[in-house]
Amino acid sequence: MKLEGGCYCGEVRYVAEGDPMFKGQCHCRECQYISGGGPNFFMLMPVKGFSYSKGSPKKFSRSDLESPVTREFCPSCGTHLTTLRPGLPAVILKAGTFDDPALYGNPQSAIYTCDKQAFHMIPEGLPAFEKLPPPRG
Numbered sequence: 001m002k003l004e005g006g007c008y009c010g011e012v013r014y015v016a017e018g019d020p021m022f023k024g025q026c027h028c029r030e031c032q033y034i035s036g037g038g039p040n041f042f043m044l045m046p047v048k049g050f051s052y053s054k055g056s057p058k059k060f061s062r063s064d065l066e067s068p069v070t071r072e073f074c075p076s077c078g079t080h081l082t083t084l085r086p087g088l089p090a091v092i093l094k095a096g097t098f099d100d101p102a103l104y105g106n107p108q109s110a111i112y113t114c115d116k117q118a119f120h121m122i123p124e125g126l127p128a129f130e131k132l133p134p135p136r137g
Contacts, residue, residue, distance in 0.1 A: 003045065004053075005097040007074035007081060011055045014081065014093075018049035021090050023104060027120055028112035034071070034080045039120050042083070043104060044090035050082075057081055109133055 001020060006013035021044040031040035057072035070084040083092040095104040109127040110116075122128050 001103070003043075003093065003103060004099045005081075005093070006054070006099070007077050007079035007097065009074060009077035009079075011076045012052065012057050012074045012079075012081060013054035014050065014097075015053050016045040016050045016091065016093060018046035020045060023095075023107050025107040025110050025122070025126075026112050027110060027114075027116040029115045030069075031112070032115070032117070037117070037119075039110070039116075041095040041104060041107060043093050043095060044088075045093055047089055047091055050091040 001018065003016040004013070005016075023041075023043045025039040025041050027039045032038070034040060055074070058075040059070050059072050061068040061070045067086050069086070071080060072082045072084070073080045079097060080094055081097050082094070085092065095101055098104060106123070107126060109129060110122045111129050111132055113122070113128045114130045116122070127133065
């Protein structure tokens with residue numbers, strides 16, 4: 001699969017190639033901040049197939065956490081593009097930044113439902129987890 005995407009203003013663009021590793025919807029409080037209140041729809045793609053094709057994102061990591069994620073976003077319009085989690089060999093792409101968001105399809109599960117708000121919807125039959133799903137093996 002080849003995904004192309006970028007920010008709202010077009011200053012930062014990316015290409016992600018490879019097989020999607022996971023598709024989810026995250027209800028954690030941090031994603032609520034980033035999304036404006038809703039869950040965050042994301043896709044994990046292999047690091048080696050990801051590159052920025054235009055511009056450079058600004059990066060942010062919280063200094064008060066032991067192992068914080070790094071969030072990458074457009075320095076001009078603020079669109080949140082990716083998240084990098086320590087120890088995870090994947091780039092977490094935000095589905096809303098895809099040139100064709102329909103390529104996302106549907107999530108495989110809902111995660112961090114411990115922070116879910118009453119107005120968040122989880123599709124019927126979608127596996128949901130208080131935090132992360134158990135490791136596949």
